[in-house]
Amino acid sequence: xxxxAWAPRSIDISVPSVARIxxxxxxxxxNFEADREAARRAMEFMPGLxxxxxxxxxxxxxxxxxxxxxxxxxxxxxxxxIPAFGNVHEVAQAARPGARVLYxxxxxxxxxxxxxxxxxxxxxxxxxxDLRKPQEILASPELxxxxxxxxxxxxxxxxxxxxxxxxxxxxxxVAELRxxxxxxxxxxxxxxxxxxxxxxxKRSRSLxxxxxxxxxxxxxxxxxxxxxxxxxxxxxxxxxxxxxNWRPRTAPEDEDPYAFSxxxxxxxxx
Amino acid sequence: xxxEPDGPEGRLRRLTTIWSRxxxxxxxxxxxxxxxxxxxxxxxxxxxxxxxxRVFDAREGEAVGAALVDAHCTAPExxxxxxxxxxxxxxxxxxxxxxxxDLRARSARxxxxxxxxxxxxLRERTLAEQEAIAQAALRAQGVVAQALHASEARxxxxxxxxAIGIAIADLQGNVLQVNSALLRMFGxxxxxxxxxxxxxxxxxxxxxxLCRLYEELVRGERxxxxxxxxFYRPDGTVLWTNLTVSxxxxxxxxxxxxxxxxxxxxxxxxxxxxxxxEATHDALTGLPNRTLFFERLEKALNAGEGQRFGLCYxxxxxxxxxxxxxxxxxxxxxxxxxxxxxxxxxxAPGEMVARLGGDEFVALTTGPGTREEVDELAAxxxxxxxxxxxxxxxxxxxxxxxxxxxxxAGERSAAEVLRSADITMYRAKSAGGNRFELADxxxxxxxxxxxxxxxxxxxxxxxxxxxxEYQPLVRLGDGSVRGAEALVRWLxxxxxxxxPDRFIPLAEHTGLIVPLxxxxxxxxxxxxxxxxxxxxxxxxxxxxxxxxxxxxxxxxPGLVQDTVxxxxxxxxRPDALCLEVxxxxxxxxDDDLLKPLRRLAEMGIDIALDDFGTGYSNLxxxxxxxxxxxxxxxxxxxxxxxxxxxxxxxKIVEGIVTLAHSLDxxxxxxxxxxxxxxxxxxxxxxDTAQGWYYARPGPPDRLHDLAxxxxxx
Numbered sequence: 009x010x011x012x013a014w015a016p017r018s019i020d021i022s023v024p025s026v027a028r029i030x031x032x033x034x035x036x037x038x039n040f041e042a043d044r045e046a047a048r049r050a051m052e053f054m055p056g057l058x059x060x061x062x063x064x065x066x067x068x069x070x071x072x073x074x075x076x077x078x079x080x081x082x083x084x085x086x087x088x089x090i091p092a093f094g095n096v097h098e099v100a101q102a103a104r105p106g107a108r109v110l111y112x113x114x115x116x117x118x119x120x121x122x123x124x125x126x127x128x129x130x131x132x133x134x135x136x137x138d139l140r141k142p143q144e145i146l147a148s149p150e151l152x153x154x155x156x157x158x159x160x161x162x163x164x165x166x167x168x169x170x171x172x173x174x175x176x177x178x179x180x181x182v183a184e185l186r187x188x189x190x191x192x193x194x195x196x197x198x199x200x201x202x203x204x205x206x207x208x209x210k211r212s213r214s215l216x217x218x219x220x221x222x223x224x225x226x227x228x229x230x231x232x233x234x235x236x237x238x239x240x241x242x243x244x245x246x247x248x249x250x251x252x253n254w255r256p257r258t259a260p261e262d263e264d265p266y267a268f269s270x271x272x273x274x275x276x277x278x
Numbered sequence: 279x280x281x282e283p284d285g286p287e288g289r290l291r292r293l294t295t296i297w298s299r300x301x302x303x304x305x306x307x308x309x310x311x312x313x314x315x316x317x318x319x320x321x322x323x324x325x326x327x328x329x330x331x332r333v334f335d336a337r338e339g340e341a342v343g344a345a346l347v348d349a350h351c352t353a354p355e356x357x358x359x360x361x362x363x364x365x366x367x368x369x370x371x372x373x374x375x376x377x378x379x380d381l382r383a384r385s386a387r388x389x390x391x392x393x394x395x396x397x398x399x400l401r402e403r404t405l406a407e408q409e410a411i412a413q414a415a416l417r418a419q420g421v422v423a424q425a426l427h428a429s430e431a432r433x434x435x436x437x438x439x440x441a442i443g444i445a446i447a448d449l450q451g452n453v454l455q456v457n458s459a460l461l462r463m464f465g466x467x468x469x470x471x472x473x474x475x476x477x478x479x480x481x482x483x484x485x486x487x488l489c490r491l492y493e494e495l496v497r498g499e500r501x502x503x504x505x506x507x508x509f510y511r512p513d514g515t516v517l518w519t520n521l522t523v524s525x526x527x528x529x530x531x532x533x534x535x536x537x538x539x540x541x542x543x544x545x546x547x548x549x550x551x552x553x554x555x556e557a558t559h560d561a562l563t564g565l566p567n568r569t570l571f572f573e574r575l576e577k578a579l580n581a582g583e584g585q586r587f588g589l590c591y592x593x594x595x596x597x598x599x600x601x602x603x604x605x606x607x608x609x610x611x612x613x614x615x616x617x618x619x620x621x622x623x624x625x626a627p628g629e630m631v632a633r634l635g636g637d638e639f640v641a642l643t644t645g646p647g648t649r650e651e652v653d654e655l656a657a658x659x660x661x662x663x664x665x666x667x668x669x670x671x672x673x674x675x676x677x678x679x680x681x682x683x684x685x686x687a688g689e690r691s692a693a694e695v696l697r698s699a700d701i702t703m704y705r706a707k708s709a710g711g712n713r714f715e716l717a718d719x720x721x722x723x724x725x726x727x728x729x730x731x732x733x734x735x736x737x738x739x740x741x742x743x744x745x746x747e748y749q750p751l752v753r754l755g756d757g758s759v760r761g762a763e764a765l766v767r768w769l770x771x772x773x774x775x776x777x778p779d780r781f782i783p784l785a786e787h788t789g790l791i792v793p794l795x796x797x798x799x800x801x802x803x804x805x806x807x808x809x810x811x812x813x814x815x816x817x818x819x820x821x822x823x824x825x826x827x828x829x830x831x832x833x834x835p836g837l838v839q840d841t842v843x844x845x846x847x848x849x850x851r852p853d854a855l856c857l858e859v860x861x862x863x864x865x866x867x868d869d870d871l872l873k874p875l876r877r878l879a880e881m882g883i884d885i886a887l888d889d890f891g892t893g894y895s896n897l898x899x900x901x902x903x904x905x906x907x908x909x910x911x912x913x914x915x916x917x918x919x920x921x922x923x924x925x926x927x928x929k930i931v932e933g934i935v936t937l938a939h940s941l942d943x944x945x946x947x948x949x950x951x952x953x954x955x956x957x958x959x960x961x962x963x964x965d966t967a968q969g970w971y972y973a974r975p976g977p978p979d980r981l982h983d984l985a986x987x988x989x990x991x
Contacts, residue, residue: 019418019422021415034306035305035350035353036306036352036407037403037404037408038407038408040411040415058306061306062308065308066310090411092306093306093308094307094308094309099308116418116422117414117418119418120413120414120415120418120421121410121414124410124413124417136421257310258311258312262311264303
């Protein structure tokens with residue numbers, strides 16, 4: 009009679025949520041004072057966080073459009089957070105009408121909000137589950153309804169793996185998901201790293217401390233460590249690169265310097 | 279639309295590009311820069327129209343401000359950068375040839391309305407988003423609460439439905455919650471359990487370390503403990519449980535509650551106690567049985583320095599007769615009555631009475647003062663048995679023999695103590711019964727040796743451990759050797775050479791005397807045959823061999839036939855053999871018993887009456903017996919060892935000799951140790967003698983030497 013991994017003891021909006029903090033970085037108001045307070049503290053050390061968040065969204069959009077061009081019509085976005093403009097289902101369904109999207113998050117508020125936003129969209133849904141327990145995701149009825157695992161899927165792990173500690177075996181979870189996907193599936197991934205941040209590492213560490221304090225540790229990983237998540241995938245050109253450098257539409261030189269923090273990449277299963 | 283660079287459309291484009299460049303970096307849009315610029319172009323066009331329309335419409339500016347918010351330009355900088363840009367370039371690129379003063383005023387008013395529109399839209403969006411997220415939080419709360427409720431309902435069902443008792447208490451020991459199983463265990467009344475303190479739940483049988491376990495748990499030094507614990511129920515009865523108490527901690531690891539899980543073991547415990555009782559008590563009398571007695575005795579024997587034990591081992595005299603004559607039911611009732619009386623004798627702490635089996639009982643007393651106590655206990659038991667037991671209208675006298683063992687703890691094993699008690703009890707019994715005897719190490723040792731010899735006897739004969747010594751029989755008239763008495767010896771592997779007095783009674787008891795006697799007879803007769811070969815029959819007749827017959831052999835039906843067979847096999851004449859029979863064996867002998875002796879006598883075998891004068895010497899009886907020799911007991915000759923000899927002894931011996939001779943019986947004397955004695959006995963008319971004066975018993979060739987010396991000397 010175990011409590012489901014996603015269900016907290018109660019909803020406490022005085023505890024910051026990374027999903028709502030992210031919403032704040034993106035100028036949204038789907039957040040509470042505790043979230044904004046944490047976001048403001050984080051931004052004291054790293055004022056470029058909104059820029060990084062925008063770069064994430066821009067990369068995600070390009071990657072989803074790439075996937076759609078590749079013929080993929082099913083999208084599994086784990087760690088989707090608070091839905092904002094330019095979401096995966098908007099991009100995917102714009103590129104391929106009828107594309108199916110399943111969002112996954114373990115934040116009950118984010119899930120509840122997503123449900124409200126997706127109401128009436130038969131081709132998109134959200135499930136409350138945890139990346140650390142892939143079976144909960146794969147066995148969910150929502151996935152069964154929307155996603156055909158016998159056909160290729162674009163798996164999006166955008167800005168989520170840096171919230172999974174090594175003790176929770178993120179590599180194992182990613183591998184378990186990979187093994188469930190049909191050949192030709194894509195892994196779309198971004199991950200925070202000290203590499204590329206236009207600041208001394210000491211200040212970046214203070215940012216890590218902020219997340220530590222809200223009991224949602226931020227795990228910075230090296231490019232090499234991030235590359236390991238792509239085990240079993242063939243990297244799509246240009247490989248694992250700073251976000252603005254992944255198949256840019258405009259000159260990367262025009263981008264916010266913070267946009268180059270961390271890495272992004274897309275892999276394809278054989 | 280391709281615009282002329284300097285045409286109105288081209289100028290509008292230029293404005294839009296500048297505007298886009300100013301605002302794009304502060305937007306949160308996921309559009310690309312060119313896409314964003316395309317989004318701004320219609321807005322710029324509306325502004326241009328508003329700038330130049332005949333009638334100024336502030337709503338246009340407001341709409342553009344709101345459109346910015348819709349394009350996710352929600353940062354304050356998006357507005358200020360926009361206004362900066364429009365202030366500098368709107369009139370410049372879109373004013374064309376209008377009145378500059380008017381245009382600037384209009385531009386300012388447009389900016390004001392844009393700011394207002396932006397602010398209103400942003401406020402509405404913010405409020406909407408806040409509302410949306412609050413609603414989401416609320417719904418999520420509902421979902422989580424429902425999940426928790428379902429989970430809690432399941433837990434509640436487990437808690438209430440569990441077969442084991444569950445109680446939750448705080449760290450001060452206040453019972454907060456109990457389940458119905460626990461209430462049932464305690465007899466059902468909730469108020470007697472809930473709200474009470476855990477510390478009130480103590481019981482006299484609590485293990486001594488329970489208190490420490492409890493304190494360690496509530497201090498957070500121990501996660502759980504497990505004990506067997508008793509509780510008082512409100513009705514005063516006792517509840518026995520297997521109790522496990524665990525510490526519950528909060529999310530930060532601080533101790534919060536204690537959780538008790540208890541399993542009702544009362545029934546099982548009662549069953550165990552009953553099984554244990556049945557295993558340790560005698561079903562007939564209800565007394566502790568051998569098992570329990572040995573447990574207690576072991577405990578007493580291991581009690582340590584200064585502690586002693588005393589034990590009375592009681593065996594009823596003649597119980598078998600009661601059983602045989604009155605039946606087992608009567609015997610059982612007698613045992614029950616005896617058990618009750620014994621029980622009443624041993625009521626002090628440290629005392630117990632047990633039935634070991636049959637009619638054997640044992641009473642134990644322990645402690646430092648058992649030296650006196652055990653005597654008192656034996657006296658109490660003896661007194662308790664004085665009054666007859668009434669069964670089926672009969673008064674049955676109860677007699678018992680008691681063996682008492684007393685001693686310090688730590689010296690002997692329980693088995694040794696009980697054996698000593700058993701031996702001592704048999705001493706009491708063989709001393710006539712209905713008495714008690716105190717254990718005596720020497721008597722014990724003798725009995726123990728006797729026991730060992732008895733068990734070793736049968737194999738000893740097979741292994742050839744017996745041998746025979748011969749003691750010469752000398753004719754007093756001339757001192758010549760006339761024969762010898764065969765005396766059997768046992769060369770025991772541990773005890774060395776043992777005389778017949780040590781093992782003949784045992785052989786009698788076990789029946790081994792028959793084969794042993796036959797063996798002795800055969801060996802001796804063979805020896806007589808060999809002497810005859812050496813010395814011939816001689817003028818005085820052949821050397822004779824005297825062989826003892828035990829009472830058992832006398833009654834054995836094969837006696838005559840065995841003897842005849844042996845004589846025939848060895849070719850020895852019957853008159854070379856003399857069989858010695860004790861006087862006591864023939865007391866009251868009837869014709870049946872005497873018949874084989876007569877047959878033997880008729881064959882020419884001499885029969886000697888051994889140890890004559892020690893028993894009830896029925897002189898009248900002598901006539902009836904087929905006896906030709908009287909062997910006078912050594913007690914008569916002892917009186918003649920000193921000088922002058924005891925005149926009474928002299929008279930008696932003289933009388934016996936006269937009587938014997940008058941009945942035509944020869945007289946042999948035993949135990950002759952001095953020459954004076956021998957001379958005296960010769961004068962009194964005795965015929966033959968044996969004793970140390972002549973020779974001790976020895977190997978057969980010694981006799982040969984003596985006889986040779988006699989013949990030549």
